[in-house]
Amino acid sequence: MTEDPQAREERAETQVRIGQATRNRREVMVKALWIGVWLVFLSSPVHDLTSGNHTTGATAAGALGLAAFVGTYLTLVFRHMGRPFTPRIVISMLAVLTVLAPVLAYSLGGSWLGLFVYLSVACGATLPPRAALWAIPSTAVVMYLVAVHDGEQGWDDSLILVPLIGFAMVGVGQLVRTTVELRKARATVAHLAANEERLRLARDLHDLLGHSLSLITLKSELAGRMLPDHPDKAAQQVADIEQVSRQALVDVREAVTGYRRPRFAAELAGAQVALTAAGVTADVPAEPGLDGVDEEAESALAWALREAVTNVVRHSGADRCLVQVAHRQTLDGPILELSVEDNGSGGVGAVPGNGLTGLMERLEQAGGSLEAGRIKHGFRLVARVPTAPSGHVGSGA
DSSP, X not given: OOOOHHHHHHHHHHSOOTTSOXXXXXXXXXXXXXXXXXXXXXXXXXXXXXXXXXXXHHHHHHHHHHHHHHHHXXXXXXXXXXXOOOHHHXXXXXXXXXXXXXXXXXXXXXXXXXXXXXHHHHHHHHSOHHHHHHHXXXXXXXXXXXXXHHTOSSOHHHHHHHHHHHHHHHHHHHHHHHXXXXXXXXXXXXXXXXXXXXXXXXXXXXXXXXXXXXXXXXXXXXXXXXXXXXXXXXXXXXXXXXXXXXXXXXHHHHHHHTOOOOOHHHHHHHHHHHHHHTTOEEEOOSOOOOTTOOHHHHHHHHHHHHHHHHHIIIIIOOSEEEEEEEEEEETTEEEXXXXXXXXXXXXXXXXXXXXXXXXHHHHHHTTOEEEEEEETTEEEEEEEEEOOOOSOOOSOO
16 A cells, blocks of 8 residues: 555654754754653752752852753753764863763762763763763763762662763664665665656657657658659658657657557567668568567667667668677577668767667666677667577577
């Protein structure tokens, strides 16, 4: 069952995107809530400040220090989840946390050791993995030294929690980076797929319309010459033009929808008609002999024949054309070879045209190859596609 694209888009709008900046107030609230839940470890410092265990000056200094610590921590972690600060700012803010955590815990007592948990989280969330591998254990060591100096009891659990939650954040950061990379890779794949589809469409339209329009032009010229003296024959040419035009329209529609796969036998018949209409003496085999050729290879060979015949009709000025199809055995395995040879003056320039470039791409995708160039008395195009091994391997056409 295919998912409704609109429903998928609506669901995407309601989800918080991992590793990306917030887009609206709802996402800001969700991220703030996700981070705020972990402020539970501040209950001990807050209780210590409100219990009256310190002087007024110490309480005020502790409150200011705690506010600075929490503000720096939230700014650093919240911003880093969407649009990270520059490395210099990250290091500066981590330095503030690194100073405040031991100073407050050393001055106000063991209730403040929980600040080291946030320092470890900040290191794991913002530092590169290699730097975090050193920073997180160092945070645990500093916490241990402060706790031992103050003679605090019951801090063993925090000593385990500090590196554990810090390395957990390293893993979360790696997951976020991987998610972002996958998202970029998916966008790249979609872009490449769109480019490939545009290339396929351009290639198909060139091959389809080049052949059909050339045939229409030839038959129109014939109809114009026949009209004064042979109206019946001119009418037949006009009927052929209508038929070719209708077929071209069907082919273009199929190419646009991606279902166009020409058949080699049909192209052989079309080649005979096109060459004859152009006044070229054609020698075209009646039987294609497609033993062992899969559909993709047959399609590539059919496109090659169409392009070759179109070039003979439009550019060569030839009066003879020989089309041969032969099974051959090569070192790479059995192949089917198509050869189109004419006695005209056409040829390939310094840079192959769109038609030959498209043919090379088609044949390479099918595992085949293309050769085209001038010969002693004309021009020859040879297209080869692999075939499945069989007992029918010959050299004639």
